[in-house]
Amino acid sequence: MRIPRAGSSPEQEAMLLLHQCNTLDHLRQVQALILKSSLHRHPFLLAKFLRRCFSLPSPEALPYGLSLFHHHPNPDGFLCNTAIAAHLRAGRPAESLRLFRHMQRLAITVDSFGVSLAVQGGAGCRDARAGCVLHGQAAKRGFSADVFVQTALVEMYAKTGGISMARQLFDEMPRRDLVAHNVMLGEYVSCGEIAAARKLFEEMPSRDLVSWNTMIHGLAVSGDLAGAREIFERSRERDVISWSSMISGYARRRLPGEALELFREMQVAGVSPDKVTMASLLSAAGDLGALATGRMIHDYVNKNRMEMDVKLDTSLLDMYAKCGDIESSLVVFERMNERDVFAWSAMIAGLANHGRAEYALELFSEMLSQGVEPNGSTFVGVLSACNHAGLVSRGRAYFNSMAGVHGIAPTIEHYGCLVDLLGRAGHLHEAREVIMAMPVEPDAVLWRALLGACRVHKNLELAREAAIELVKMEPWVEGHYVLFSNVLAQASRWDGVAGVRRTMKESGIKKVPGSSSVEVDGVVYAFIAGDRSHPRSEEIYAMLDEMNWSTGKKLTGDVAGAVEDDDFSGWSNESELAS
């Protein structure tokens, strides 16, 4: 910290020093100076001090500044606005509203900036009532032509469910600047009105990166990746957000290859990825089961000292779990200092998929005892853990606790787990009852689970019912016919087996070989049953025989080739350089 020069007034010294404060420590030193010079009543200085406090990145600076603010004997409107804005930035809209009301009670003059902040607070808490009251006040105070106030109102109405009211207000604005357009565009995207967003986007008098990126993201989340890509290609300027929006769009739509390919192009274009890009890439790598790729992304994050957060950690632990490295997944999870419902759910599902049901359920109780509320996805993991471990009564209990304790309506995924759990355990009729009584339409997965259970527990009658439903829903899936004919063969109903074969032949259904894939040394190999295309297939089958896993089936169909997973040209070089 610079020592104040002698000769200038203490006020000037303090003001100068404030500008140089980059940490809370620095601010505390200046505060000591202010107190020593009895300047703590100096309104302008204190306001400057608090503004500096509120703008520091340190998480302790905000409460520190607020506590000082609350001791201020007579704060003016300007200072109050600063504090309200600080609450908004900290993601505490309710507090910002509270402070605004407090300010009104003290009869402090409210300017248009204060009103616009309060309206943002109302939008943040989805408080339509507060929003309407503020709208009235804004009109009374003559802020009907203020762009900031009107833009905030547009956002508030959209976020509290009144998108058409928002549009009406937007249209009535005497002057609509670029930000107002972008807000309207973003709100259309948020409420899923992608056609309206597109129309507005095309009609806008001018567009900036925010407009383009909002549109790319909107189209991508609406599932229209081709449309998103079109806008992406049309945009002249592309920043890390444009690329990340496109990449996450592919990753979310389970097109991990496209996501990784676009990342390669992003590097060629010379745009540096950040932690948000990394999170999407990890999810793509997990989808592919590409452990080497996942590790490379992890290394990149470490080497570039990217700041970790819950989202990045969750995608990291999920990647490791999906790639079979559950130990690394647990290491990440245990290292995390903040765990939200997403992190817990991902870890629980990962353990469940690795057959570690007991540990998964243990984590679930730990999550509850820490006061983290589960959501629907959490229960998918919990039920799937019960399923893998054959824990029927506990599974039932967890299922019932969803609605009973946590107020979560089970969806088709949960019913799927339950039916599978009951069916595998031999409770075929109970499984069928669940399907019949559920408030949602059964899908093929449910009937397929029941049919599979019927095969294991040899129930021809129920199998027939399930098979009929399956063929009604998905007549093109050859697996359904094959599975049912297996049940028939088991019961020595050879006439039936022949009948199924005939039906398949008549409807032109062929058995397509399914394939699996595994990554070895960064190369993903796809293979089919009986595949002998690998140069060392003799060794592989010898090992399978040794492990008694070989089905003994003969080679069928064509051979799927190896897919290169390791073609990140320049990746390792760049991370070396950047480290």
Next chain:
DNA sequence: ATAGGGTTAG
């Protein structure tokens, strides 16, 4: 004042 990321049955 406005834009991007993580979990989800078989």
